[in-house]
Amino acid sequence: MGETAFVPGHVTAFFSVHRRAGPLRTGSRGAGLTLTDGVVVTVEPAAQPAVTLNGEPVEPGPVSSVLEALAVDVRVDAETPLPVGAGFGVSGGMALGTALAANAAADLARSENELVRVAHRAEVEAGTGLGDVVAQARGGLPIRLEPGAPPHGTLDGIPAVATVEYTTFGELDTNAVISGQTDALSAAGDAALDRLRAEPTLPTLFAAARDFAREAGLLTPRVEDAIEAVQAAGGEACMAMLGETVLALDGGLSAADYDASPSRVHPAGASLRMD
């Protein structure tokens, strides 16, 4: 029987990289926003495994590690309105959605934490992400206090609701950034986290994210221009890690004359869909 899971999108506002013994302890600290625009993953038993995204065959990437870890033969069809490779957690969403839907389709009787561990490990080993999966499993506005999957990683959250807008100018290669020299980036990320923990509010999240992007050297001219334009129009905006993407509160990008997609902070973590 086919089963479907929904995983919210996740935009990281800032992060630090923590490589520790094993993929379950490895991950990122940081904070971000989960979005009601997300990834819908349907899993069906199939003799011939296949993975599609928006109807097109794709490299299975971390999805194949999830299927191997769960020892299931299935096809995986993912649908998302989100830009791919642009900092919205589509890769983590596919991994986590596959784990949730495959567990239900094959009656594997794994717990939520076990499925998060499987998806987090797949992402870390593939180099496609360090913190999206645990954030997407939680929903809301996750603060990643300690890196890794449960029981190692720990989370808090900003108690807020918000509508947002986003626009993407292009992709950035997550693997190229997180597999390189990350000391300066991580120092900026840890400073941003200290600041947010002292005042866990939306304005502080955006301000800390802007300083992080600058200090980590990740801003591109187009992103910088858009953030400045939103702020000049009285709004709040930041860069999405890792993509050439700008996220703004409310209608901030439209007010600055950018074409933007509207979304909302998603109140829930990833879950199965009711039939």
Next chain:
Amino acid sequence: MGETAFVPGHVTAFFSVHRRAGPLRTGSRGAGLTLTDGVVVTVEPAAQPAVTLNGEPVEPGPVSSVLEALAVDVRVDAETPLPVGAGFGVSGGMALGTALAANAAADLARSENELVRVAHRAEVEAGTGLGDVVAQARGGLPIRLEPGAPPHGTLDGIPAVATVEYTTFGELDTNAVISGQTDALSAAGDAALDRLRAEPTLPTLFAAARDFAREAGLLTPRVEDAIEAVQAAGGEACMAMLGETVLALDGGLSAADYDASPSRVHPAGASLRMD
């Protein structure tokens, strides 16, 4: 400015009591279901504090501890379709909803974990609950692995979605049960938890809950009759801790000719409501 929070209802299926050093480490292990029927809490600044539930003044109970801890002068108006005192977590919902809404109304800049700690402490100190608040903050089908508020308490979840029905024959006094001799109850609760952790599925949750209610000596004749009637009609049912309440999967109570209220497992934890 007034602010409103929604907290899902929570039915505990089984539990064990763990009294440790301080209210933040004290709590219960166990598992249960959060419900889309919940508590809506509105907080407004007011010189004269007041607490109402469904329009009637009520004893403030743990709500007053929450307001003291946050040092705010507000009125708190709660609305719920759930029976009160019957095992649906209305008390925990009022405490947690007050914390979330007061934080927003008074710009207190507390994190979600901090607000959960404030509400959990208030419930434990008032003797009105040991595990509802942390479960209601999480949503879904929470498994309480370790007792207490963050960072002490830890949670997992059953990855499932479900529609349910409930009916209530009367109240049970939570404080009278949890403040008494709880050794046998806790042994039964820990055995139920071991069983659920080995197979975290909905059928195992209900089976473990039924054995727990019997072993802990909490079943009443009316509850026992209703559970047996649901099972005889091919359904799954269990008792809600702590109330003279029966919860069934899908339309199980209606199929056994009981008048019952429909609800669903709530996918999200407590959160502010968008204006």
